[in-house]
């Protein structure tokens with residue numbers, strides 16, 4: 001039986017859906033054309049896409065209208081996650097990549113790379129206890145970014161963020177591709193938690209609340225600036241103490257509740273998508289896109305620090321100053337800087353050793 005060329009094209013398209021994990025092929029090139037024609041947008045890779053964060057993050061990015069192509073890379077299970085998500089009737093074309101030999105294909109041509117690869121905490125561990133395993137994972141993945149998509153924006157989620165961002169920066173420096181504007185440590189979950197907990201205390205809808213959270217992403221380095229909450233609000237000393245502790249220990253609260261089954265994944269995926277969407281809106285040229293992130297910074301004497309940043313076509317185009325702090329926050333800032341300095345140095349030393 002003969003098929004018309006139209007029918008042949010349909011069969012090829014069908015095959016593309018049945019083999020979403022295939023790498024380079026004419027079938028996928030056709031899928032690319034479809035993506036360009038049907039759904040203009042950005043190309044996004046998720047590294048660690050089959051994990052607890054990776055899977056819901058991949059689903060939410062598949063639903064994001066700014067995404068035309070979504071690459072899902074992991075060392076396990078990415079074909080299954082890809083096949084599953086590829087059935088969603090949203091615009092983005094999904095492709096899976098499995099294991100180190102496919103890392104370069106996963107990264108080539110990407111505009112944004114989101115990295116939640118690595119091990120999570122168990123009860124009793126600090127984020128720094130993850131350093132020995134995650135530092136090497138982040139190093140390898142960032143070497144791939146430097147080689148295959150040196151102009152991509154990188155959103156780094158893997159813990160300890162206070163050290164993995166300096167590791168990534170050193171990898172990019174070594175490769176000669178470092179642009180501080182394009183490397184962002186994701187601290188959005190701290191802001192998401194702060195908005196939620198502050199809204200509870202104030203009796204407001206969390207969507208109406210905005211709390212800047214500065215410093216870093218671990219314990220006392222997480223510094224919520226309650227004096228700068230929007231809408232303007234005041235807190236008693238007890239409320240300030242309760243809120244600061246709860247925000248700083250939000251991650252531990254989830255680790256303990258999960259009792260050995262990992263750390264925050266669903267709220268983190270939500271936060272990661274909130275941040276990635278802001279990066280994509282910045283890349284598109286939207287004005288006034290501002291989020292907190294852990295970036296190269298001159299706001300303090302430390303080389304990296306989380307503050308509000310303005311996201312634009314080239315990444316973090318403006319890093320905002322801290323603004324006025326009250327006495328409680330000034331004390332918190334000193335504690336945060338002390339711990340951060342060690343974590344940053346540890347990351348730098350890991351690559352320079």
Ligand SMILES: NC(=O)C1=CN([C@@H]2O[C@H](COP(=O)(O)OP(=O)(O)OC[C@H]3O[C@@H](n4cnc5c(N)ncnc54)[C@H](O)[C@@H]3O)[C@@H](O)[C@H]2O)C=CC1
Nearest residue numbers: 048050051052053075116117118119120157158159189268
């Ligand atoms: N920045 C933040 O606010 C947060 C960061 N995290 C961190 O995110 C990381 C991931 O957490 P989960 O998704 O819960 O862990 P998970 O263990 O569920 O998933 C991690 C995934 O990374 C993959 N992976 C491991 N080595 C890899 C490599 N070399 N290349 C590619 N993929 C690799 C694993 O196969 C797994 O699928 C952890 O380090 C965790 O501490 C978690 C919550 C919040």
Ligand SMILES: O=C([O-])CC(=O)C(=O)O
Nearest residue numbers: 121189250251252263264
């Ligand atoms: O606490 C952890 O290990 C995971 C994390 O970074 C968070 O939930 O903020």
